[in-house]
Amino acid sequence: xxxxxxxxxxxxxxxxxxxxxxxxxxxxxFFSLALAFSSTSLWATDPVxxxxxxxxxxxxxxVSTEEQISEYIAHHIKDAHDFHLFSYNDASGHRNHIxxxxxxxxxxxxxxxxxxxxxxHHDDSGHQVVESDGVSLAKYHEKIYELNAEEQALSFDxxxxxxxxxxxxxxxxxxxxxxxxxxxxxxxxxxxxxAKQYKKRAVxxxxxxxxxxxxxxxxxxxxxxxxxxKHYKKFTGFLLTVFFFIWTSNLLGLTPLxxxxxxxxxxxxxLALFTYIITQFSANKDYWKHIFWMPGVPVLMKVILxxxxxxxxLTKPFSLMIRLFANISAGHIVVMSLLSLAIIMKGSMGASGxxxxxxxxxxxxxxxxxxxxxxxxxxxxxxxxxxxxMAVQEHEHH
Amino acid sequence: xxxxxxxxAGLIVxxxxxxxxxxxRGAMEGIARQPEATGKIQTAMIIIAALLEGLAFGSLFLGK
Numbered sequence: 001x002x003x004x005x006x007x008x009x010x011x012x013x014x015x016x017x018x019x020x021x022x023x024x025x026x027x028x029x030f031f032s033l034a035l036a037f038s039s040t041s042l043w044a045t046d047p048v049x050x051x052x053x054x055x056x057x058x059x060x061x062x063v064s065t066e067e068q069i070s071e072y073i074a075h076h077i078k079d080a081h082d083f084h085l086f087s088y089n090d091a092s093g094h095r096n097h098i099x100x101x102x103x104x105x106x107x108x109x110x111x112x113x114x115x116x117x118x119x120x121h122h123d124d125s126g127h128q129v130v131e132s133d134g135v136s137l138a139k140y141h142e143k144i145y146e147l148n149a150e151e152q153a154l155s156f157d158x159x160x161x162x163x164x165x166x167x168x169x170x171x172x173x174x175x176x177x178x179x180x181x182x183x184x185x186x187x188x189x190x191x192x193x194x195a196k197q198y199k200k201r202a203v204x205x206x207x208x209x210x211x212x213x214x215x216x217x218x219x220x221x222x223x224x225x226x227x228x229x230k231h232y233k234k235f236t237g238f239l240l241t242v243f244f245f246i247w248t249s250n251l252l253g254l255t256p257l258x259x260x261x262x263x264x265x266x267x268x269x270x271l272a273l274f275t276y277i278i279t280q281f282s283a284n285k286d287y288w289k290h291i292f293w294m295p296g297v298p299v300l301m302k303v304i305l306x307x308x309x310x311x312x313x314l315t316k317p318f319s320l321m322i323r324l325f326a327n328i329s330a331g332h333i334v335v336m337s338l339l340s341l342a343i344i345m346k347g348s349m350g351a352s353g354x355x356x357x358x359x360x361x362x363x364x365x366x367x368x369x370x371x372x373x374x375x376x377x378x379x380x381x382x383x384x385x386x387x388x389x390m391a392v393q394e395h396e397h398h
Numbered sequence: 399x400x401x402x403x404x405x406x407a408g409l410i411v412x413x414x415x416x417x418x419x420x421x422x423r424g425a426m427e428g429i430a431r432q433p434e435a436t437g438k439i440q441t442a443m444i445i446i447a448a449l450l451e452g453l454a455f456g457s458l459f460l461g462k
Contacts, residue, residue, distance in 0.1 A: 319452030326455035379448040386445070 250373030283391035414454035
């Protein structure tokens with residue numbers, strides 16, 4: 001990655017104390033990796049047991065056929081109400097799920113209800129009905145439905161839409177919300193400590209040495225040239241937040257924790273909405289003039305151009321939203337598909353051969369995904385800066 | 399996915415592939431001619447490639 005290499009070589013800090021900070025960088029990297037893996041095993045020792053009647057239905061849920069694999073991948077891409085790491089069949093044929101429940105907060109017709117997602121017992125087919133203070137709730141394809149009064153179970157029409165229930169306003173702390181909060185907390189800790197250090201000394205120590213060149217890079221290579229010398233300071237904060245949020249979320253998606261934060265359309269939608277609102281509200285007179293009454297073209301053309309330009313302001317954030325969502329989702333799907341080659345090719349290659357093939361292919365793809373994680377954060381920030389720059393730049397009047 | 403959807407997806411990918419190839423070729427030629435402008439050319443290349451990618455993904459998403 002030439003851009004990344006440039007940051008590392010350009011930074012005056014790394015030139016000054018290159019060996020020391022490189023060691024520090026490796027140390028930090030090692031510790032963060034160790035932390036990620038230790039937390040995985042820590043959570044894995046806390047299995048969520050499901051010894052309820054639904055267990056018989058869940059008993060044969062092993063993923064072996066192609067349909068089951070594509071269903072499993074589709075399930076991973078979607079947001080979930082509980083934190084699921086992996087599942088296995090024990091000696092007696094029971095299906096055990098490893099993970100932990102997350103809180104469900106729903107606004108029903110009877111008011112707000114709050115309970116843990118473990119009450120659904122990993123059921124996603126709508127069979128497990130949770131009674132909560134006079135409201136019956138069932139989960140079907142990660143959507144929570146409120147059963148109509150006097151109804152005992154969900155029934156479906158041919159298109160698999162529930163017929164006797166309606167959706168509720170779901171404010172749950174889902175897996176992605178949990179990841180979102182985790183990233184926010186990580187960023188808060190990292191950047192608070194970086195900001196605090198500048199009060200004492202000019203050169204940060206510790207993890208701040210990794211962050212400073214990146215912050216300077218976003219400011220000097222993304223914000224300043226695209227927004228312009230006069231206005232860039234006002235928007236640097238937003239661009240830095242977006243850049244580090246997307247990058248950290250993308251990297252978190254590559255850990256075995258199974259997050260897919262930036263692969264959720266709602267997350268990328270809100271990020272793009274921020275760019276849209278900031279662009280429109282900081283736009284100057286010239287920007288609006290160029291949209292509604294383009295100078296320098298015939299009147300007929302002005303009338304034709306106005307709706308096109310107005311639509312153009314909407315397609316820009318729309319493409320930001322779709323690009324991030326599609327890239328990250330596609331990356332997750334391809335990595336998981338390559339991993340499931342181990343299951344599909346088991347018959348023709350033998351278990352160990354298929355595993356080696358799947359691991360090797362997905363290893364290289366994960367390396368590419370590391371690059372994509374940075375690139376998508378860079379592109380989102382870059383284009384946001386470009387759009388903001390278009391809105392605030394002063395035109396020369398001809 | 400129906401057959402027209404799949405054909406449409408294929409057409410989108412062909413178009414995007416040609417477009418990305420053109421962008422890459424232009425950038426390569428530019429860098430070969432002026433190696434000192436590599437950084438600027440790369441930035442512009444990534445932006446245009448990202449815009450094209452957004453268009454391709456957008457149409458794939460709408461045609462899903």
